[in-house]
């Protein structure tokens with residue numbers, strides 16, 4: 401299709417924590433430096449930089465792209481911020497891919513940094529103004545009750561119980577016990593999740609990922625540069641993104657068609673015709689447990705309404721046929737919005753290189769998919785990686 | 788567009804009140820903590836020093852903007868610098884007139900990249916670019932490790 405081949409050649413990730421002493425630029429630096437070191441590159445080797453970060457209101461810094469600039473190594477270089485809300489973390493490497501695939505540069509650094517702990521008393525206050533100012537904001541909605549509406553409709557459509565959904569939280573929080581960056585890894589049981597505090601029916605506290613501080617970065621390189629740098633390049637085979645209406649109340653809620661459209665775009669580019677057979681590992685976005693199920697279906701990794709049954713059967717465990725969120729996901733590793741999506745891409749990168757340590761899935765996976773979702777429940781961002 | 792020039796207030800057009808109901812608690816960060824703790828406890832400024840390329844920066848950073856090396860070396864800078872530029876301001880950020888105009892300056896330090904922006908406690912007939920200035924700090928026991936530990940810069 402006229403695109404140049406692009407590989408990930410290095411990755412870095414900070415710890416995800418509820419409250420970091422580091423500032424946003426300091427976190428961006430730590431992740432960027434790790435990624436460059438792993439790639440065996442200096443900042444002077446980087447030609448262009450793209451930075452992903454969620455709404456400015458979390459950090460309380462307008463022009464957050466500029467605020468994070470020097471920590472992300474962007475001074476005096478072609479640098480730009482990319483943004484699609486919660487979908488940003490997977491869009492950021494897509495944006496970097498555009499830089500390299502187009503021939504604009506050979507080496508692009510992709511950085512995502514998020515500091516939600518500045519926001520007081522809670523980032524929910526900042527979320528308030530993503531809702532329509534006349535038709536929704538007067539009710540003072542929280543994200544949780546908006547998701548509760550979506551979760552209930554999803555459960556109702558496919559006849560799912562709370563336990564069917566909660567198994568995702570159990571899997572991911574336990575998976576995260578093996579992730580060195582994890583904030584909320586816990587050996588929780590199904591009973592723990594079901595008995596945790598009810599926040600907005602049917603959502604309990606352990607159904608949700610936490611607010612976090614953290615950063616992640618990857619280095620992208622064109623084919624010849626990548627082959628010179630490493631004998632284990634991981635290729636970006638397909639990218640897709642798609643936005644559905646901002647009038648979210650008009651959607652059916654039980655199926656994320658925008659994720660499907662993004663996935664189809666990425667799969668077509670990657671030559672994937674039967675995703676459930678051709679993909680060996682997946683990192684669907686899981687800010688809530690039901691969202692992993694929702695997104696598995698949107699990613700066409702299973703039939704609609706089947707994701708919960710597959711989860712219960714162990715199909716998505718690390719030892720299963722199609723491991724999902726072997727990292728521990730947002731539910732276990734933590735959810736510093738943009739950095740979370742990139743953490744997922746990094747997990748697929750490590751799994752395909754067989755460098756995921758205790759999290760390594762068996763069977764020498766060759767193809768993986770990472771996905772994020774966000775804005776006003778309307779964006780899907782999808783990336784397919786191949787070793 | 789149906790904007791009506793004769794209407795001066797949104798309240799005449801049909802409206803909802805809104806706000807972003809948060810405030811912020813910004814952490815000082817690693818290098819910022821070093822700077823403000825030293826200011827509070829030792830009464831002086833510190834710069835970060837890159838061991839790779841030698842560049843010193845104020846306010847300090849944990850990384851070198853020039854060569855991207857990690858930094859954990861901080862060097863004392865004292866309190867004296869040179870006035871690089873200044874302005875006399877008459878209104879605050881909401882357009883309200885100050886009771887007395889504020890004199891604000893950018894102060895640089897010899898051999899150091901960057902600088903400090905602060906109030907000037909200098910007669911406006913005397914203020915000029917290039918003059919030597921020195922930070923006037925709060926008394927040690929009143930300092931709390933913030934920018935307000937510096938009262939102003941005065942003639943040195």
Ligand SMILES: [Zn+2]
Nearest residue numbers: 837840851854
């Ligand atoms: Zn340096």
